[in-house]
Amino acid sequence: MASINSIPEKTIERLSEYRRTLLSCHKRGITHIFSHVLAGIHGITAVQVRRDLMLIGFSSDTKKGYDVKTLIDFINGILDSESAMNIAVIGMGHLGRAIAKYLNGKGLKLRVTAAFDIAPDKVDCDIDGIPCYHMDRFEEIVEASDISIVVISSPSRVAPSLVVPIINAGIKGVLNFTSTPLHFPQGIAAENYDITTIFEKVAYFVKESDDMGDKN
């Protein structure tokens, strides 16, 4: 993804992860946390945590560790937009529905507010509280519903045909869960996120460790 500012992509990912840990600490009444504790939870070094927080301009009294609530608010200011962002899901199969339900149950500033499909038993239906429209109406609905991000969970073979409508509709962010990598012009933040890849990767390392075991 093209970064148009000075905070690296990986730091943004980690800030999102730190925040979830901090929110869970806050819930349990923990008021302060040391960088090495936060680092331990995320399997990274304390130096990395301190570097990330320095990058966003956060400093704190190091004797007591970071103030959990203050740090949450600080990360909110970096990651969140003022109003909630609307997301549309293209392809309301099992994966699309799972992602919509998962996101809307998280209490994030991101909400799935529309869905698109072409199956007659889905179009013009309410699916888990989300209105599902025919893909023909994509541009119209995106504009009317102020949608800025789309999730692609359609069949992989359909994915390439979605690029032009997505550009034309003025979408700013794309999460592509299909097996077909898609490319968008600069100005559209796109992430290809094929679940098959991580399964095949883990399976490879499992196989290799089995092979090693056989040799020993």
Added chain:
Amino acid sequence: MASINSIPEKTIERLSEYRRTLLSCHKRGITHIFSHVLAGIHGITAVQVRRDLMLIGFSSDTKKGYDVKTLIDFINGILDSESAMNIAVIGMGHLGRAIAKYLNGKGLKLRVTAAFDIAPDKVDCDIDGIPCYHMDRFEEIVEASDISIVVISSPSRVAPSLVVPIINAGIKGVLNFTSTPLHFPQGIAAENYDITTIFEKVAYFVKESDDMGDKN
């Protein structure tokens, strides 16, 4: 993930991605592909493609490009184990069911053959053709069903309590989709894969590009 051999993790990910593209080319009757074409599809450089294939010892007649079928077979030999690997899903909510359905529909050498939950309306039921057991029977079923990989799609708060049963059952690979990062001893390939992170990352870049737009 700790690599115990000489092929880097990122190369393994790309091999999985190349293979899906090659399989799709093969289906459409394409017999040869140049490194720069494969690179273009995946948004990387031709040098990166050639380096990855050199790393696994694949060479070819560069005048005609790579032979698609031969390269697929070669990557199969690297990534796949001889027999299919059995996967169990822990937590058969929407995400767990979607992942199970998605994987079993892909024709991979990876199959979800068992599921675990604690909800009375799921335990001892068949869910989309997958038998669902009570979590109390985890070790017993893992052994009986020769399961080597687990998917964690339980509520995030439950995730930490799964680490010890997973280690005790002799699981070799873990894909954790919850928001709680988990750590496992060496010898267990574990991947923390929180979907919230990529959504928050894309949302951040969308927000930043909006802010830039406002300034212009």
